[in-house]
Amino acid sequence: MDLTHSLLGAVDFGLLPQQVVNGILLGSIYALIALGYTMVYGVLRLINFAHGEVFMLGAYVSLFVAWGLGFGPGPVSPDQTSNWVNLVIMLVASMGVCAAVGMFIEFFAYRPMRNQPRIASLITAIGVSLLLQYAGALFLPNSPPVPIREEVNPYRANVLDVPLKPKSADLLAQTKQAQVALDEAERTLKDTVAAEGIKSEFDLSPEGKKVRDARNAARTKATVTQNAYDQSGLSLRIPYGQLIMFLTSIGLMLILRHVVMNTAPGRAMRAVSLDYDSASLMGVNVGRIITLTFAIGSALAGAGAMMNATFLGTPLTTFFGMQPGVKAFVAAVLGGIGNIPGAVLGGLLMGIAETLVVWVGYGDYKDAIAFVILILVLLFRPGGLLGSAKVEKV
Numbered sequence: 001m002d003l004t005h006s007l008l009g010a011v012d013f014g015l016l017p018q019q020v021v022n023g024i025l026l027g028s029i030y031a032l033i034a035l036g037y038t039m040v041y042g043v044l045r046l047i048n049f050a051h052g053e054v055f056m057l058g059a060y061v062s063l064f065v066a067w068g069l070g071f072g073p074g075p076v077s078p079d080q081t082s083n084w085v086n087l088v089i090m091l092v093a094s095m096g097v098c099a100a101v102g103m104f105i106e107f108f109a110y111r112p113m114r115n116q117p118r119i120a121s122l123i124t125a126i127g128v129s130l131l132l133q134y135a136g137a138l139f140l141p142n143s144p145p146v147p148i149r150e151e152v153n154p155y156r157a158n159v160l161d162v163p164l165k166p167k168s169a170d171l172l173a174q175t176k177q178a179q180v181a182l183d184e185a186e187r188t189l190k191d192t193v194a195a196e197g198i199k200s201e202f203d204l205s206p207e208g209k210k211v212r213d214a215r216n217a218a219r220t221k222a223t224v225t226q227n228a229y230d231q232s233g234l235s236l237r238i239p240y241g242q243l244i245m246f247l248t249s250i251g252l253m254l255i256l257r258h259v260v261m262n263t264a265p266g267r268a269m270r271a272v273s274l275d276y277d278s279a280s281l282m283g284v285n286v287g288r289i290i291t292l293t294f295a296i297g298s299a300l301a302g303a304g305a306m307m308n309a310t311f312l313g314t315p316l317t318t319f320f321g322m323q324p325g326v327k328a329f330v331a332a333v334l335g336g337i338g339n340i341p342g343a344v345l346g347g348l349l350m351g352i353a354e355t356l357v358v359w360v361g362y363g364d365y366k367d368a369i370a371f372v373i374l375i376l377v378l379l380f381r382p383g384g385l386l387g388s389a390k391v392e393k394v
Contacts, residue, residue: 018236019359020352025242027351028249032304033328034335034343035256036102036297042273042338043293046110046118049125051301052325053132054101058094058302059309059316060140065093066310090310091248094302102298106291136318158240171228178222185211185218241311252303253344256296260340265292273338323367327354330370334377336387345385 033055040048069086109128113121192211260266268289271279280286308314308324331350335342353373357366377384 015359019355021236021238023352023355024348025238025246025351026355027331027348028246029304029308029347030324030328030331030350031344031347032249032252032300033324034332034347035253035340036301037329037332038335038338038340038343039269039293039297041332042340043269043276043290044110044114046121047125047329048105048110048294048297049122049325049329050105050109050128050132051297052321052328053129053136053318054098054105054298054321055301055305055324056136056316056318056321057101057132058098058305059314059320061094061097061302062090062306062309063316065090087244087310091303091306094306095299096302098302098305099295099299102294102301103291105298106294110290110294111287133318133322140316140318142317159237171225175222175225175228178218178225182215182218182222185215189215239311245307245311248303248307252300256300257340259296265289269293327367327370330374330377332384334373334384336384339384339386342384342386 033051036051036054037047040046040051066086069089071086105128109124110121113124189211258266260269268279268284269292271282271284272286272289276286279289304324305321309316309320314320327350328347331346332343333346334349335344335346350370350373353369354366357363357369
């Protein structure tokens with residue numbers, strides 16, 4: 001009871017809406033990565049544990065493309081500014097390269113293991129993951145500058161301010177009165193200095209000291225009332241870059257839903273997901289569908305990597321995709337592995353959970369929340385929120 005009271009008393013509930021919005025923005029990236037995990041599992045019943053490293057490669061592709069567009073690690077011209085064309089080029093390049101990498105991994109690592117025991121496929125996936133991490137460190141730059149630097153990236157500097165609660169009119173009036181009193185105190189101090197013929201206001205006589213103290217008191221009151229007025233309202237502050245990131249993620253998810261539900265390849269994916277052997281007997285080219293699934297899932301990871309590295313400015317290393325990959329995997333399990341809407345829901349919930357941990361004052365443990373959620377899901381709902389809990393022997 002005391003611990004709960006102490007915890008709740010230490011947080012600012014006025015910041016809760018902002019933290020939820022931050023969690024949704026972050027969760028959209030986790031959802032994009034989680035879609036790759038859940039799609040591969042849906043058609044192949046295997047987990048692609050190299051998916052986080054595909055995410056890492058997508059971030060590096062966006063970095064190199066940004067360098068090619070003139071945003072290199074050296075001095076940047078003041079006239080060089082980013083625009084939506086550069087962002088689209090980086091996004092398409094990252095998605096294209098990651099799709100190719102995903103198909104490469106499927107063809108050379110998973111296809112030979114398709115008819116082998118699943119433990120062999122799992123070991124192969126882990127081996128590919130470690131290879132990309134450690135071998136990549138020999139060739140890829142370590143923690144280079146972010147793709148589009150903050151001073152030339154208008155999408156990081158600009159913020160959309162959405163008011164939720166208007167600021168107090170009474171405090172506004174008090175703030176104006178305090179500012180008028182401060183202006184009057186400043187004029188009185190200047191007149192006193194001029195009358196005394198003293199160059200410095202700090203060398204005043206005892207009479208002048210009273211005037212200076214009155215000025216300082218007026219300045220303090222003006223500052224206090226201004227801060228109170230600023231905090232009396234409630235608004236959501238959303239950086240334009242993160243807003244673009246969220247809207248792009250939602251757009252890609254809607255495109256994926258259209259492909260899966262309304263196109264011939266999507267119907268083939270659903271058929272393979274329901275019954276691998278029956279789909280093959282009905283004329284579905286299962287190998288091609290599996291390769292296409294890897295390509296689509298990897299392309300979505302590449303899109304998420306590009307936006308993460310560009311708009312959030314995370315330094316890049318060959319281990320860049322490890323934590324997002326783990327969190328996205330937990331998000332897929334949370335929503336129901338193999339369930340596309342579940343992956344989206346799990347990603348959003350994972351992002352919200354992470355930001356709420358920071359909100360309550362335990363920011364050092366925000367990465368550990370993924371493992372806590374994973375344990376709870378496996379204990380109490382192994383099939384996930386939207387998945388089934390049927391027993392499957394492996």
